[in-house]
Amino acid sequence: MAASTHTVTNQAPPLVGYDVFAADRALTEAVDRHVAPEVRDEAHGELSELGRTTGSAQAQEWGTQANEFPPRLRTHDRYGNRIDEVEFHPAWHRLLGRAVSAGLVNAWGRPGGHVRRAAGFLVCTQAEAGHGCPLSMTHASVPALRTDPVLAAEWEPRLTSTVYEEGLRPAALKGGVLFGMGMTEKQGGSDVRSNTTRAEPLAQDGAYVLTGHKWFCSAPMSDGFLVLAQAAGGLTCFLVPRVMEDGSRNVFRIQRLKDKLGNRSNASSEVEFEGTWARRVGEEGRGVHTIIGMVAATRLDCVLGSAALMRQAVAQAIHHTAYRSAFGGLLIDKPLMRNVLADLALESEAATTLGLRLAAAYDADTDEERAFLRLAVPAAKYWVTKRCTPVVAEALECLGGNGYVEESGMPRLLRESPLNSIWEGSGNVQALDVLRALQREPRALNAFLQEVGRARGADHRLDTAIKDLLTELADLDGIEARARRLVERMALVLQGSLLVRWAPPEVSDAFCASRLGGDRGSAFGTLPHTLPLAAVVERARAVV
Incomplete structure (x- = not known):
C-alpha cells in the first residue's frame, strides 16, 4: 500500500550541480567592472572553478556534515598531558583546504586581488559559512603584522600561502598557516580598552609573557593569534604562536568551546593565558591602532558573508518557486510571490554590489579610496548584516513547510544570519564608529559624498535622498541617539x-x-506592482 501511494510529485529538484559564480549575474558583473581587462579571464576562470566546486553535491554534503558533526575540544591526551586541541570533522578540513588553495587567505599584492578574493569568499561561503572565520582572520592579519617589518617578513609568506596543512607543528615546518584572534574579554566585550590581560616584558627584545583570559577567541585550532593585552605603555597588540620553534606547546588553555546559535561548524572558544609567550606587534600602547587594519578587513568580510547568505537564500527561494505549482500554476508566476522574490532579489544584489565596491577600494589604495572606506565599511557592515536575517527568514517562508525542515538547508542559513551583525562589533558599535569618523575625519565624509554624487541627476528619488541626508548630517542635535537611522x-x-x-x-x-x-510597506513583497518584477526575479535566478 505504501509503495503504491508514496509517489513524489510537485517537489523541486535540489539546487545542485551548478556554477555558483557564473549563475550570479550581480557578482559576475561586479568582477568585470572592478578587475582590469588583462586579468579578467583569469579571474573568471578561477572563480568559476570555485563556483562549480561550491555548487557540487559533494561540497553541499561537506557543509551538512561539518554542521552535523561540530568541533570537539580535547583538553588532555590519554596520558593526562594538557594538549588543548580542537578536532574537526574531515568535511570541515576539506572545505577549508579548498578555500585556502583557491587563494582566499590572500588578496595582498596581486592584480585585483581584493575583488577576486571578495568574490571567492562570497561564493565559497554559500556551501558553508563556518569555515569563513579562519579564512577571514588569516587574510586580515597581514596589515597588522606589516606594522613590524621583521614579523611581516617571517609570517606573511606563510599566511598568504595556498597550502593548507592541518595539525599543530612549528610554523616554520608548515607550508601554510592560519591565524585567529583574541580581543574581547568577559568584562569588556567590544570595549577592549577595559581588557585586563597583562603583558610583562622578557629579556629578549619584543618578547613578553601574557597572563589573563579571552572570552571569545576565534579559530582556536590556528597556528597563531593576534591578541590585545595591557603592557606598561598601555593596550598593545601581540602575536601568540601555538607551537614554539622547538616544538613545545605554548600555554594556550582552551577552557571550553562556545555553544552557539549558528556557525556550528566553526569553533569559538574561551582561552586562558598563564605565562604565555608572545611577541609584540607595533608599539606599546598602540594596540588599537595596530589592529585597526585587521578590524576593517574582517568587517568587510562580515558584509561579504551576509551577502553570501542572502544570495544563497534568494537562489533557493527562486529555484523552489520555479518548480513548485500551487493554485493552478507555478509559484514564481503568481503576482504576489513574484513581488516577494523581486524584493528579496533587490536586497541581495544591493549587498553584493556594495561589498565588491568596497573590495575595489582596497585594490585602488589611494588616499581618496582609503577615506571612502573609513565611512563606507562601518556603514555597510551595519546595514547589510542587519538586513541578512529578515531576507533569509522571508526566503525560507517561500519554501513553506519544506523550508522549515533541516534537510532543506534553510534553517542553517537562518541560524547563521545574525552572526555578522554581532561579530567585529555590533550595530551600535558600527553606528558610533561612523559618528567618530564624521567628527574626526572630514575627508572621509567628503570622499563618501563624492562617491554617491557620481550618480546625481540619474534618479530623482536618489537626488532627494542625498539632499535629505545632507540635511541630517548638518543637524548634530542628539546625533548619538539618531546614529542608527x-x-x-x-x-x-x-x-x-x-x-x-x-x-x-x-x-x-x-x-x-x-x-x-518611500513607496514601500513594512514587509517584503510590497514593491509597486507596476514595476517589471519578472525581469528582476529572472536576473537573480540561479540556472542549473
Whole structure:
C-alpha cells in the first residue's frame, strides 16, 4: 500500500550541480567592472572553478556534515598531558583546504586581488559559512603584522600561502598557516580598552609573557593569534604562536568551546593565558591602532558573508518557486510571490554590489579610496548584516513547510544570519564608529559624498535622498541617539547610487522606488506592482 501511494510529485529538484559564480549575474558583473581587462579571464576562470566546486553535491554534503558533526575540544591526551586541541570533522578540513588553495587567505599584492578574493569568499561561503572565520582572520592579519617589518617578513609568506596543512607543528615546518584572534574579554566585550590581560616584558627584545583570559577567541585550532593585552605603555597588540620553534606547546588553555546559535561548524572558544609567550606587534600602547587594519578587513568580510547568505537564500527561494505549482500554476508566476522574490532579489544584489565596491577600494589604495572606506565599511557592515536575517527568514517562508525542515538547508542559513551583525562589533558599535569618523575625519565624509554624487541627476528619488541626508548630517542635535537611522540612510543612499550607475534599469528603479522613494510597506513583497518584477526575479535566478 505504501509503495503504491508514496509517489513524489510537485517537489523541486535540489539546487545542485551548478556554477555558483557564473549563475550570479550581480557578482559576475561586479568582477568585470572592478578587475582590469588583462586579468579578467583569469579571474573568471578561477572563480568559476570555485563556483562549480561550491555548487557540487559533494561540497553541499561537506557543509551538512561539518554542521552535523561540530568541533570537539580535547583538553588532555590519554596520558593526562594538557594538549588543548580542537578536532574537526574531515568535511570541515576539506572545505577549508579548498578555500585556502583557491587563494582566499590572500588578496595582498596581486592584480585585483581584493575583488577576486571578495568574490571567492562570497561564493565559497554559500556551501558553508563556518569555515569563513579562519579564512577571514588569516587574510586580515597581514596589515597588522606589516606594522613590524621583521614579523611581516617571517609570517606573511606563510599566511598568504595556498597550502593548507592541518595539525599543530612549528610554523616554520608548515607550508601554510592560519591565524585567529583574541580581543574581547568577559568584562569588556567590544570595549577592549577595559581588557585586563597583562603583558610583562622578557629579556629578549619584543618578547613578553601574557597572563589573563579571552572570552571569545576565534579559530582556536590556528597556528597563531593576534591578541590585545595591557603592557606598561598601555593596550598593545601581540602575536601568540601555538607551537614554539622547538616544538613545545605554548600555554594556550582552551577552557571550553562556545555553544552557539549558528556557525556550528566553526569553533569559538574561551582561552586562558598563564605565562604565555608572545611577541609584540607595533608599539606599546598602540594596540588599537595596530589592529585597526585587521578590524576593517574582517568587517568587510562580515558584509561579504551576509551577502553570501542572502544570495544563497534568494537562489533557493527562486529555484523552489520555479518548480513548485500551487493554485493552478507555478509559484514564481503568481503576482504576489513574484513581488516577494523581486524584493528579496533587490536586497541581495544591493549587498553584493556594495561589498565588491568596497573590495575595489582596497585594490585602488589611494588616499581618496582609503577615506571612502573609513565611512563606507562601518556603514555597510551595519546595514547589510542587519538586513541578512529578515531576507533569509522571508526566503525560507517561500519554501513553506519544506523550508522549515533541516534537510532543506534553510534553517542553517537562518541560524547563521545574525552572526555578522554581532561579530567585529555590533550595530551600535558600527553606528558610533561612523559618528567618530564624521567628527574626526572630514575627508572621509567628503570622499563618501563624492562617491554617491557620481550618480546625481540619474534618479530623482536618489537626488532627494542625498539632499535629505545632507540635511541630517548638518543637524548634530542628539546625533548619538539618531546614529542608527543616520547610518541606515547613508548605506541606502550608497547602495542606491551604485545600482543607479551599474545595475539594469529594472533593478535600480525598483530599489529607488522602494528604499529611497518611500513607496514601500513594512514587509517584503510590497514593491509597486507596476514595476517589471519578472525581469528582476529572472536576473537573480540561479540556472542549473
